[in-house]
Amino acid sequence: MNIPNLIGYHTSSEGTITFQTINPITDQLHLELFVEATQAEVDQSANLANAAYRPFSRTSPMERARFLKAIATELEQNKSLLINTYCGESGLNEQRAEVEFARTIFQLTSFADLLSQDLWEVKHIDLAEPNRTPTPKPQLTKYRLGIGPIVVFGASNFPFAYSTVGGDTAAALAAGCPVIIKSHPFHAHTSYQVAKLVVKVAKELNLPEGVFSHLNASGYEVGQQLVQHPLIQGIGFTGSIKGGVAIQQLAQQRSVPIPVFAEMGSLNPVVILPSALKKESDIIASKLALSITQSSGQFCTKPGALFLVKSAETTHFLETFKTIFEKQVSYSMVHPTIARTYTQRAKQVIDQANVQLFTEGTVTNTCNLGIPQLSLTNGQIFDSNKLLQEEVFGPHALLVICKDQQEIEQILENIHGQLTFSLFHNEENIEAHNLFFLALEKAGRVILNGVPTGVEVSPAMQHGGPFPSSSDSRFTAVGTDSIERFLRGVTVQK
Amino acid sequence: MNIPNLIGYHTSSEGTITFQTINPITDQLHLELFVEATQAEVDQSANLANAAYRPFSRTSPMERARFLKAIATELEQNKSLLINTYCGESGLNEQRAEVEFARTIFQLTSFADLLSQDLWEVKHIDLAEPNRTPTPKPQLTKYRLGIGPIVVFGASNFPFAYSTVGGDTAAALAAGCPVIIKSHPFHAHTSYQVAKLVVKVAKELNLPEGVFSHLNASGYEVGQQLVQHPLIQGIGFTGSIKGGVAIQQLAQQRSVPIPVFAEMGSLNPVVILPSALKKESDIIASKLALSITQSSGQFCTKPGALFLVKSAETTHFLETFKTIFEKQVSYSMVHPTIARTYTQRAKQVIDQANVQLFTEGTVTNTCNLGIPQLSLTNGQIFDSNKLLQEEVFGPHALLVICKDQQEIEQILENIHGQLTFSLFHNEENIEAHNLFFLALEKAGRVILNGVPTGVEVSPAMQHGGPFPSSSDSRFTAVGTDSIERFLRGVTVQK
Numbered sequence: 001m002n003i004p005n006l007i008g009y010h011t012s013s014e015g016t017i018t019f020q021t022i023n024p025i026t027d028q029l030h031l032e033l034f035v036e037a038t039q040a041e042v043d044q045s046a047n048l049a050n051a052a053y054r055p056f057s058r059t060s061p062m063e064r065a066r067f068l069k070a071i072a073t074e075l076e077q078n079k080s081l082l083i084n085t086y087c088g089e090s091g092l093n094e095q096r097a098e099v100e101f102a103r104t105i106f107q108l109t110s111f112a113d114l115l116s117q118d119l120w121e122v123k124h125i126d127l128a129e130p131n132r133t134p135t136p137k138p139q140l141t142k143y144r145l146g147i148g149p150i151v152v153f154g155a156s157n158f159p160f161a162y163s164t165v166g167g168d169t170a171a172a173l174a175a176g177c178p179v180i181i182k183s184h185p186f187h188a189h190t191s192y193q194v195a196k197l198v199v200k201v202a203k204e205l206n207l208p209e210g211v212f213s214h215l216n217a218s219g220y221e222v223g224q225q226l227v228q229h230p231l232i233q234g235i236g237f238t239g240s241i242k243g244g245v246a247i248q249q250l251a252q253q254r255s256v257p258i259p260v261f262a263e264m265g266s267l268n269p270v271v272i273l274p275s276a277l278k279k280e281s282d283i284i285a286s287k288l289a290l291s292i293t294q295s296s297g298q299f300c301t302k303p304g305a306l307f308l309v310k311s312a313e314t315t316h317f318l319e320t321f322k323t324i325f326e327k328q329v330s331y332s333m334v335h336p337t338i339a340r341t342y343t344q345r346a347k348q349v350i351d352q353a354n355v356q357l358f359t360e361g362t363v364t365n366t367c368n369l370g371i372p373q374l375s376l377t378n379g380q381i382f383d384s385n386k387l388l389q390e391e392v393f394g395p396h397a398l399l400v401i402c403k404d405q406q407e408i409e410q411i412l413e414n415i416h417g418q419l420t421f422s423l424f425h426n427e428e429n430i431e432a433h434n435l436f437f438l439a440l441e442k443a444g445r446v447i448l449n450g451v452p453t454g455v456e457v458s459p460a461m462q463h464g465g466p467f468p469s470s471s472d473s474r475f476t477a478v479g480t481d482s483i484e485r486f487l488r489g490v491t492v493q494k
Numbered sequence: 495m496n497i498p499n500l501i502g503y504h505t506s507s508e509g510t511i512t513f514q515t516i517n518p519i520t521d522q523l524h525l526e527l528f529v530e531a532t533q534a535e536v537d538q539s540a541n542l543a544n545a546a547y548r549p550f551s552r553t554s555p556m557e558r559a560r561f562l563k564a565i566a567t568e569l570e571q572n573k574s575l576l577i578n579t580y581c582g583e584s585g586l587n588e589q590r591a592e593v594e595f596a597r598t599i600f601q602l603t604s605f606a607d608l609l610s611q612d613l614w615e616v617k618h619i620d621l622a623e624p625n626r627t628p629t630p631k632p633q634l635t636k637y638r639l640g641i642g643p644i645v646v647f648g649a650s651n652f653p654f655a656y657s658t659v660g661g662d663t664a665a666a667l668a669a670g671c672p673v674i675i676k677s678h679p680f681h682a683h684t685s686y687q688v689a690k691l692v693v694k695v696a697k698e699l700n701l702p703e704g705v706f707s708h709l710n711a712s713g714y715e716v717g718q719q720l721v722q723h724p725l726i727q728g729i730g731f732t733g734s735i736k737g738g739v740a741i742q743q744l745a746q747q748r749s750v751p752i753p754v755f756a757e758m759g760s761l762n763p764v765v766i767l768p769s770a771l772k773k774e775s776d777i778i779a780s781k782l783a784l785s786i787t788q789s790s791g792q793f794c795t796k797p798g799a800l801f802l803v804k805s806a807e808t809t810h811f812l813e814t815f816k817t818i819f820e821k822q823v824s825y826s827m828v829h830p831t832i833a834r835t836y837t838q839r840a841k842q843v844i845d846q847a848n849v850q851l852f853t854e855g856t857v858t859n860t861c862n863l864g865i866p867q868l869s870l871t872n873g874q875i876f877d878s879n880k881l882l883q884e885e886v887f888g889p890h891a892l893l894v895i896c897k898d899q900q901e902i903e904q905i906l907e908n909i910h911g912q913l914t915f916s917l918f919h920n921e922e923n924i925e926a927h928n929l930f931f932l933a934l935e936k937a938g939r940v941i942l943n944g945v946p947t948g949v950e951v952s953p954a955m956q957h958g959g960p961f962p963s964s965s966d967s968r969f970t971a972v973g974t975d976s977i978e979r980f981l982r983g984v985t986v987q988k
Contacts, residue, residue, distance in 0.1 A: 054931060054935070058931065123954075124952075124953045124954035124975075125954060126950070126952040126953065126954035126955075135948065137950065138941075138944060138950070140950060140952050140954035140955060141954060142953075142954040142955070142956055142975075143934075145934060145935075147967070147968070248746075248751070249746070252742075252743070252746045256910070256911075256961050256962075257742070257961060257965075259966070259968070416750070417750075431986075437548060437552065440637075440639060440984050440986075441548070441639075443984070444982070444983070444984060444985065445984065445985040445986075445987060446984065446985070446986050446987065447632075447987045447988070448986065448987065448988040449988065450632060450987060450988070454629065456620070456631065456632070456634060456987075458618075458620040458634050459618045459620065459636075460617075460618035460619060460620035460634035460635060460636040460985060461620075461634060461636070461985055462636055462982075462983040462984055462985035465984075466982075467750050467751060468750075471751075472753070473641070473982045474641070474753070474978070474979075474981065474982045474983070476983060481618075481636075481983070484968070485968075487968065488938075488956075488960075488967045488968045489938070489956040489968070489970060489975070490934050490937070490938060490939070490940065490956055490959075491938065491939040491940070491954060491955055491956035492925075492934075492939075492940050492942065493939060493940070493941045493942065493944060493950075494941070494942040494943065494944070
């Protein structure tokens with residue numbers, strides 16, 4: 001069965017390249033053949049999105065709220081089909097699928113609620129003062145306006161919540177921007193099924209054709225063509241540093257550069273101070289083991305390096321941690337290439353001088369396993385080897401044993417920007433410590449006595465930190481503030 | 495007399511290159527020799543700014559408000575000296591100097607007032623829900639944090655309000671970011687005098703050394719070195735498209751790219767509908783003549799192209815406009831190179847096929863004149879010649895006579911992004927017209943029945959539009975919202 005592209009309200013499959021998705025648990029190919037979009041189809045989707053921009057950006061916020069809520073309802077009504085396809089393509093289990101599905105619905109309704117606020121479209125009003133001297137003051141009203149057609153790249157690790165109608169799409173549609181999805185090839189069928197529902201809803205609500213399109217793509221070409229297309233005004237991307245930086249550079253080389261919101265890699269350092277281990281060593285060990293291994297560690301906020309001070313408490317903690325970690329079960333990763341890359345990268349870390357394997361999780365009998373691994377080194381080695389400071393995407397973390405807290409601080413002064421920075425402590429007034437200041441400077445979110453995974457969808461969330469964890473640390477990719485990425489102010493003076 | 499660089503709390507003049515400023519009214523060189531900063535001095539200022547960042551970004555908003563207010567007080571106390579130097583270096587008259595000075599003070603105090611709001615540093619709080627199922631909800635507090643040391647490039651046309659402690663500097667300091675000024679070589683002495691006062695205040699308030707530095711530069715090198723310096727985290731720039739784009743590209747080529755807020759060129763189209771001319775043709779002519787010629791047209795919002803529909807009203811308007819415009823006096827421009835470029839560019843426009851000189855202002859007997867000029871063409875010629883769609887910096891505007899309103903709309907669909915778009919009309923419900931929608935899409939500010947010059951400093955102001963008028967249309971360069979350029983969110987979760 002051929003799966004076409006969805007271009008506005010039409011299906012189109014002009015291309016000759018096709019690809020299939022795989023069940024990573026069994027290594028079996030699914031039967032559907034996805035027809036990759038051609039340059040002509042990219043153009044059509046961009047032209048339609050551009051034509052839809054003027055009427056769509058001028059719909060009232062309430063109309064767009066209705067659109068988002070109707071999408072959420074439509075998803076709910078097709079939940080079992082969607083979850084079934086999701087699990088078959090990602091290898092992620094039903095429980096995870098349920099959580100991610102609920103998150104996706106919550107994101108859509110959060111934006112709908114935001115848009116339902118009185119006069120949301122007005123950012124500021126400054127009233128006229130006709131009698132001001134020497135010159136009268138005009139009335140100034142600053143409106144929020146969507147920036148134009150947006151391309152969203154699906155993410156490999158979140159088929160629902162960061163892909164087809166995930167956070168980026170919900171934010172862009174809420175802002176009044178038409179969206180073109182570059183579907184992720186690992187879960188192209190899940191994406192297509194979701195997209196079909198969005199198109200159905202848009203049509204039912206008489207929204208302009210082109211407000212949403214969905215393109216199949218297995219390689220880089222379609223993405224490149226979209227980023228370079230003169231009618232595209234912004235990009236949402238979740239993925240690797242390499243991919244994000246390439247897109248950012250392409251977008252900057254255009255004759256009219258456009259903003260790219262790339263949420264990229266992060267090591268997510270965790271510092272465990274001796275004071276914390278005196279109190280709840282075992283609880284910390286359990287929390288961290290789960291945070292590193294759940295969903296095979298395929299989270300952008302997975303803790304990748306744990307910093308401890310050499311001490312009796314640390315020795316005890318490591319014993320407990322090892323026992324707990326060994327019980328962690330290995331699962332299939334979302335795709336054979338992800339599993340292969342993970343295995344290579346984890347091995348690469350352990351193969352570095354003065355790094356050793358500390359312990360492994362339990363191996364199971366399915367394909368494309370991400371075997372949970374902890375490796376071990378010391379502060380000096382970590383500080384001097386940049387390779388150890390890069391993310392390993394999967395259920396791996398590096399234990400870094402330091403001489404003292406000062407060494408931890410010295411090391412962390414030199415690391416690059418991070419999405420998160422976690423700090424387990426039992427100090428009075430930790431927020432006056434230098435380590436806390438350092439955490440604020442290095443990351444978008446600082447977690448005290450908690451793990452970084454489990455990103456709350458909240459207006460108070462900052463998901464995005466200094467480069468290279470994000471391409472623009474002034475914006476968040478999670479929570480309703482993420483709409484600011486796709487809006488600009490326009491003032492009407494009269 | 496040698497004028498040194500101000501690096502933190504020290505003066506430094508290690509370099510061998512010196513330059514002088516000129517009085518553009520008399521073409522006489524001033525005596526002071528400005529010692530251009532060396533790469534070593536650039537490094538020193540960046541190192542000091544970086545060292546100052548941690549303590550300065552952690553001062554309370556109230557402390558920074560005190561700093562900004564103290565700078566304003568210090569400027570007031572030295573007002574006559576500053577205005578005297580300003581007029582001698584820019585050729586702008588005292589009345590203009592007074593207005594710009596007052597604006598600069600107002601900007602500083604506006605940011606001080608913003609910072610004085612209760613809990614300004616907290617953007618959102620989301621309270622914990624320890625009993626939430628299946629997982630407890632942590633408390634999330636999203637703080638505003640300055641992004642790091644900022645370089646501000648002085649602007650040729652605003653020695654006070656967009657330069658040394660102008661809008662960009664006030665915004666960056668308010669955000670908690672140390673600032674390094676790349677002084678504008680046309681008004682290096684005004685800049686130095688202002689900078690000395692800022693350093694004095696910073697010292698008196700015991701702020702960390704490096705919170706403010708001031709570098710002399712006549713060429714491109716110092717600016718390039720600053721943009722490429724790994725410790726610099728952001729750039730504020732007001733100037734030409736060429737200059738802004740070059741800085742933007744340099745900033746993107748860094749291994750860690752940084753944001754550039756470049757406020758660049760704009761044609762600032764003005765559409766005068768026939769309905770407006772039926773009502774107050776003469777008033778519109780007077781307002782526009784002044785808007786085009788005041789301060790020798792050296793405003794980024796100067797109207798550069800006026801679109802009219804061929805009609806009896808337009809013929810009458812043009813007669814009146816010509817009479818008024820001929821009376822406009824020519825003034826010196828801020829620098830011989832600016833005057834030379836203006837004269838060349840205005841001539842270049844008139845030399846285009848099917849463009850003619852419509853009228854000129856009155857010539858006076860000072861140096862470096864910017865002679866007010868109106869040129870004339872039709873819609874078809876304007877649409878087909880890109881050169882006519884670029885800014886001429888100075889007191890020049892192009893009259894574009896179109897067949898009908900539809901032709902105006904077609905032409906304006908194709909122009910690039912603008913700071914402003916003005917619309918004179920006498921229609922019912924203009925905000926439902928396609929022309930109004932077009933204006934919103936093309937510009938950062940839409941002015942109804944008014945001229946674009948005279949930018950209010952207000953939270954409702956949007957000064958910055960789609961590329962190439964600005965490098966990032968989502969931010970404003972004027973008004974307290976401009977602080978957002980130099981802030982990022984950081985969430986503390988506990």
